[in-house]
Amino acid sequence: MWFRNLQIFRLTPDWAYDTDALAAALQRGIFQGCGASDRQALGWVPPRGEDGDLVFSVGRQQLIALGIEQKLLPMSVVRQYAAAKLEQIAAAQGYKAGRKQTREVVDQVEAELLPRAFVKRGLTYVWIDPVNRWLLVDASSSARADEVMEQLKLSLGELPLTLVKTQIAPATAMTQWLAAGHAPGSFSIDRDCELQAAAEERPAVRYVRHNLDSDEVRNHIASGKTATRLALTWNDRVSFVLTEQLQVKKLAFLDLLKEDAERQSENADDLFAANFTLMCGELSQLLAHLVEVLGGEGE
Numbered sequence: 001m002w003f004r005n006l007q008i009f010r011l012t013p014d015w016a017y018d019t020d021a022l023a024a025a026l027q028r029g030i031f032q033g034c035g036a037s038d039r040q041a042l043g044w045v046p047p048r049g050e051d052g053d054l055v056f057s058v059g060r061q062q063l064i065a066l067g068i069e070q071k072l073l074p075m076s077v078v079r080q081y082a083a084a085k086l087e088q089i090a091a092a093q094g095y096k097a098g099r100k101q102t103r104e105v106v107d108q109v110e111a112e113l114l115p116r117a118f119v120k121r122g123l124t125y126v127w128i129d130p131v132n133r134w135l136l137v138d139a140s141s142s143a144r145a146d147e148v149m150e151q152l153k154l155s156l157g158e159l160p161l162t163l164v165k166t167q168i169a170p171a172t173a174m175t176q177w178l179a180a181g182h183a184p185g186s187f188s189i190d191r192d193c194e195l196q197a198a199a200e201e202r203p204a205v206r207y208v209r210h211n212l213d214s215d216e217v218r219n220h221i222a223s224g225k226t227a228t229r230l231a232l233t234w235n236d237r238v239s240f241v242l243t244e245q246l247q248v249k250k251l252a253f254l255d256l257l258k259e260d261a262e263r264q265s266e267n268a269d270d271l272f273a274a275n276f277t278l279m280c281g282e283l284s285q286l287l288a289h290l291v292e293v294l295g296g297e298g299e
Contacts, residue, residue: 001047001275002258003125006248007137007145008287010297011130014160019057022064022128026054029155031067036115041069042151047125048272058273061280062128066148071117073110082109124148132284135161140249164246167295171244174227181213183232184293189213190231190239197225204228234286242290257282 017025031043045067046052056063082105089105090096097105125138126148137145153159177183178193189212196204205220221227231250233239237257241249257278265271291297 001125001272002251002253002279003127003136003138003283004249004251005138005140006251006283006287007139007142008164008246008248009135009137009149009161010164011128011133011135012160012162014158015130015133017128017130017156019055019062022062023053023055025155025157026064029151030054031069034069034071034119037111039071039073039114041067042147043067044151044155045123047123048269056272056276058277058280060131061276062130063276064126064128066124066126066151068122068124068147070120070122071114072120073113073117078106078110078113081113082106085109126152127280127283129280129284132288134284134287136283142245142247164291165298166246166291167298169244170242170246170294171226171228173294174230174242174244175221178212178217178227178230179221186235186289187293188233188236190233192229192231192241193217193227194229195220195225196228197223234289238282238286246294248290253279253282 026044029044031045032041034041044054045065046054047056047063047065085105086097086102124144127136137148139145177189183189191209191212192207193212194204194206196202228244229241231241237254239252264274
């Protein structure tokens with residue numbers, strides 16, 4: 001349950017959903033699963049398991065989960081079946097199908113194959129922190145976060161959220177840290193980064209498991225490249241990759257934190273709650289420090 005990525009949003013003052021109110025709102029978009037003709041289905045599911053509540057809450061920290069079900073039916077397969085059917089049609093009518101008829105055959109074949117397609121299921125977790133006014137989506141891409149935002153708006157009827165903007169752009173700050181050879185505060189630079197130039201083709205250099213405190217890296221910066229991704233460690237407890245869009249990826253927590261959770265737990269329910277509580281505590285501090293070293297929040 002430990003998050004691997006953070007798409008970061010700020011709750012506005014209009015956010016007024018305690019656990020009961022949020023659970024009631026999510027009932028409007030509860031997960032139903034794919035119908036025979038659906039390629040994808042989205043809906044809210046209990047984050048703790050099938051028999052749990054739609055909102056898992058510990059100490060005002062809330063966890064919700066978006067269930068995602070997708071039919072695995074590549075268009076290449078649809079086209080293959082459609083081509084065979086179109087050959088039969090051409091032989092029967094004496095001429096090839098036109099564009100409209102071809103489209104109709106492809107749609108018909110897709111409708112026939114969808115009920116037999118394999119189903120892939122997944123979960124996207126969302127942590128809501130009303131105390132510090134964060135909403136964090138555990139998604140590696142903004143597209144997956146957009147799916148969550150869409151469903152949240154459908155359920156709430158509104159979306160009292162904003163993107164977080166800092167006084168110093170992440171790319172500017174990361175470039176300055178690399179040029180100086182160190183990061184400020186409780187952050188330290190690890191061994192992965194990506195540097196990109198502003199030229200039309202956006203030439204880029206990527207370092208993996210490489211010493212970044214080097215003249216080679218500084219020469220790239222001097223030539224006009226800026227950092228678009230940088231691996232960092234916070235407080236010797238959490239490592240991650242920061243992106244130029246203020247996304248946090250590849251989160252990894254110190255094993256000692258997980259061992260602490262296990263020691264505090266007598267059963268699976270206790271362990272889930274302990275993991276969630278520890279994760280919230282660590283990430284709340286990390287986010288506060290990250291915004292601080294980026295100059296605070298902007299308008």
